[in-house]
Amino acid sequence: MLTLKNISVKFKDKVVLDDLSFQAEKGEIIGVAAPNGTGKTTLFNVMANYLKPNAGEVIIDDNYTYKSEKQEIKIRKRLTTFPDQDDLFDELSGIDHLKLYGNMWKGTTKHIPQIVGKLNMGNYVKNKVRTYSLGMRQRLCFAMMAAADSSIMLMDEVMNGLDINNVSLISEYLIEMKKEQKLIFIASHLLENLDLYADRVIFLSEGKIIHEQRFGRGNDDYIKISLDPHQYNRLINEYVIPDNHLYIASHLFCLPLKGMKQAEQMKWVEQLLGLKEKELSIGPLGTVEYYEKHYH
Amino acid sequence: MFWKYFLFETKLLLHNRKNALLGIIIMLFFPLFYNYYSGTQPETLIDQKRTEGERMYSILNQLPDNLEGTPEGEEVYQHITKQASLVNMQVYYLSEKGEMDEEYIRDGLLLNELRMRVHELGNIGIPENLITPIDEILSEDARLRYIEEHDLTIMTDPFASSNYLVVAFQTLSGILFFLFVLLYASEIVVYERLHHSVMNGFPLAFMKRIHSKVILYFIHLFMFLVIGIVLGGYFAYKDSGSFGDFSYPILIMNNGEYTFISTMTYIGISVLMLAIITVLVLYLSVFMNLLFKNAYTNILVGLGLFILPDILSAVGLEISLLNPIKYLDYSKVLSGVFAKDWENALVDYGHAIFWLFIVTGLIISVIYIKNKWPYVQKKKNLFVKRGME
Numbered sequence: 001m002l003t004l005k006n007i008s009v010k011f012k013d014k015v016v017l018d019d020l021s022f023q024a025e026k027g028e029i030i031g032v033a034a035p036n037g038t039g040k041t042t043l044f045n046v047m048a049n050y051l052k053p054n055a056g057e058v059i060i061d062d063n064y065t066y067k068s069e070k071q072e073i074k075i076r077k078r079l080t081t082f083p084d085q086d087d088l089f090d091e092l093s094g095i096d097h098l099k100l101y102g103n104m105w106k107g108t109t110k111h112i113p114q115i116v117g118k119l120n121m122g123n124y125v126k127n128k129v130r131t132y133s134l135g136m137r138q139r140l141c142f143a144m145m146a147a148a149d150s151s152i153m154l155m156d157e158v159m160n161g162l163d164i165n166n167v168s169l170i171s172e173y174l175i176e177m178k179k180e181q182k183l184i185f186i187a188s189h190l191l192e193n194l195d196l197y198a199d200r201v202i203f204l205s206e207g208k209i210i211h212e213q214r215f216g217r218g219n220d221d222y223i224k225i226s227l228d229p230h231q232y233n234r235l236i237n238e239y240v241i242p243d244n245h246l247y248i249a250s251h252l253f254c255l256p257l258k259g260m261k262q263a264e265q266m267k268w269v270e271q272l273l274g275l276k277e278k279e280l281s282i283g284p285l286g287t288v289e290y291y292e293k294h295y296h
Numbered sequence: 297m298f299w300k301y302f303l304f305e306t307k308l309l310l311h312n313r314k315n316a317l318l319g320i321i322i323m324l325f326f327p328l329f330y331n332y333y334s335g336t337q338p339e340t341l342i343d344q345k346r347t348e349g350e351r352m353y354s355i356l357n358q359l360p361d362n363l364e365g366t367p368e369g370e371e372v373y374q375h376i377t378k379q380a381s382l383v384n385m386q387v388y389y390l391s392e393k394g395e396m397d398e399e400y401i402r403d404g405l406l407l408n409e410l411r412m413r414v415h416e417l418g419n420i421g422i423p424e425n426l427i428t429p430i431d432e433i434l435s436e437d438a439r440l441r442y443i444e445e446h447d448l449t450i451m452t453d454p455f456a457s458s459n460y461l462v463v464a465f466q467t468l469s470g471i472l473f474f475l476f477v478l479l480y481a482s483e484i485v486v487y488e489r490l491h492h493s494v495m496n497g498f499p500l501a502f503m504k505r506i507h508s509k510v511i512l513y514f515i516h517l518f519m520f521l522v523i524g525i526v527l528g529g530y531f532a533y534k535d536s537g538s539f540g541d542f543s544y545p546i547l548i549m550n551n552g553e554y555t556f557i558s559t560m561t562y563i564g565i566s567v568l569m570l571a572i573i574t575v576l577v578l579y580l581s582v583f584m585n586l587l588f589k590n591a592y593t594n595i596l597v598g599l600g601l602f603i604l605p606d607i608l609s610a611v612g613l614e615i616s617l618l619n620p621i622k623y624l625d626y627s628k629v630l631s632g633v634f635a636k637d638w639e640n641a642l643v644d645y646g647h648a649i650f651w652l653f654i655v656t657g658l659i660i661s662v663i664y665i666k667n668k669w670p671y672v673q674k675k676k677n678l679f680v681k682r683g684m685e
Contacts, residue, residue: 068671077499081497082493083494087491087494089311092307096307100494103297104301107297
């Protein structure tokens with residue numbers, strides 16, 4: 001549905017995206033994780049053609065590229081980008097914004113009351129945007145994407161400024177969108193939240209995808225426990241620890257269970273539980289752990 | 297899609313306080329200018345005739361003593377004497393306020409006939425600065441014949457609606473209206489930069505968006521302008537007590553000669569010229585917005601363009617290609633000032649409209665190419681890359 005082919009972006013001498021290739025299919029939510037300044041927004045801008053790459057091309061539905069305006073419009077009919085809340089029109093109401101996006105992409109506004117209801121915006125959506133709080137604005141931006149209802153959605157920092165209830169509300173909505181076969185890219189600093197709905201998370205560094213984490217496809221389980229460096233040093237001095245263990249960001253010790261017999265697994269659990277006051281968990285590595293592994 | 301985008305832009309424009317304020321200003325121009333104009337003392341026809349009478353006496357006083365020595369000199373003297381008498385009679389007819397218009401026209405036609413005869417005789421003995429130019433005689437002749445033919449009154453109230461509106465359009469013509477539209481459209485595209493993530497990705501062709509903006513801004517501005525014209529006319533009527541005569545002749549340059557058109561036609565042509573100029577300046581603003589991405593630069597560069605022909609002319613560079621810029625001052629096109637200055641009889645309103653259309657078309661083409669250029673470059677790069685592979 002969306003293919004990135006050998007995309008390179010350079011700003012003077014700084015390589016932001018380096019020969020990056022990637023493919024995404026409909027019905028997927030793809031998280032993009034990376035620290036600030038590592039190319040997340042650039043990647044989104046290239047996908048939306050707000051930024052022309054130095055090399056490479058974006059292909060949508062195996063057919064369309066940004067090589068002509070005619071083709072670009074065909075892509076635009078299929079693709080929306082998450083508006084920045086500072087770019088909203090203060091003097092217009094939320095419903096004006098929703099109607100704009102509904103009309104421009106779907107050619108109708110009939111579905112808007114339903115979106116307003118689902119996102120609990122009924123009590124403020126008719127007021128002017130200038131009266132909105134940050135959270136209200138962010139919900140409106142998300143609602144605009146929902147109103148457009150395009151098959152591909154690029155959402156940069158979708159959860160910014162939202163409280164827990166609204167993060168949960170939008171997470172549920174995203175899962176619904178996925179069921180409707182939308183392809184959604186999400187860049188978010190709420191990494192744990194990505195684990196809830198993302199099918200995969202890509203990690204960017206030095207212009208390349210350095211890791212792709214897929215969820216629900218037989219990921220390896222780990223025993224995970226938080227250790228300070230002193231405790232970690234004591235542990236490796238006292239025990240023979242498998243070489244494939246991880247000590248992420250100098251605080252999370254992860255021991256792979258793969259290849260371990262049950263008795264050995266139990267032994268490790270007991271030994272690590274001996275480190276009192278530390279919470280131990282068993283499961284695959286999440287986005288947070290990978291993030292810390294790659295960037296700390 | 298276009299229509300829905302147009303409606304959204306309409307909503308934005310209706311919320312735009314700057315444009316609403318400018319709209320009100322153009323609307324109030326006509327009534328406010330009347331307020332100023334009614335305080336002035338424009339030269340009436342009777343004033344003109346009195347001045348003309350004084351000029352005739354001056355000619356008589358300066359004629360050489362031996363003029364009557366030749367048959368031609370004698371004839372010139374007789375004609376000048378007769379002319380002075382006719383002018384004085386015209387002053388008298390005018391003082392009768394419409395009661396003796398027929399006599400005024402009869403004497404006026406005779407006066408012109410005598411003046412032409414004096415020209416044929418070589419204006420013997422008449423000081424150069426007191427000779428009535430032929431084109432002035434012909435235009436006055438045409439004016440009188442027009443009035444006679446259409447059975448119009450000679451004397452008109454300069455403050456009546458019809459006369460006032462002509463003066464108002466002549467005042468608005470040129471830099472005043474040009475600057476106004478520049479200000480009005482200074483953010484026609486550039487405002488989108490403040491809302492780029494909302495506006496950027498619409499599935500609508502770039503040129504359609506541009507045309508929709510121009511159409512919308514044009515309708516919005518002209519709505520205020522038309523209300524202003526009506527208000528100005530009404531104000532003049534209320535104050536002077538007369539709508540005047542919209543069929544009264546106004547001299548314009550057309551097809552290489554001076555002709556008369558009715559006041560209503562003059563107003564119609566003025567409105568048409570303002571409409572064409574508005575469209576041109578709106579597209580020019582779009583282009584400058586795309587190029588400079590700044591509202592102030594839009595105004596400054598626009599003004600620079602307007603005065604460019606005068607600046608170049610001041611340093612001795614006459615570039616006729618820049619003449620269409622001067623056509624923005626359409627009242628000088630209509631009055632024949634440019635035709636006379638450039639010694640080009642072709643310069644009339646039809647000629648100006650043609651060139652203003654050409655310039656607008658050029659600006660639209662440049663905007664189109666500017667938008668298409670990145671795609672062309674991309675294709676070129678792709679072609680080069682594939683060639684290398």
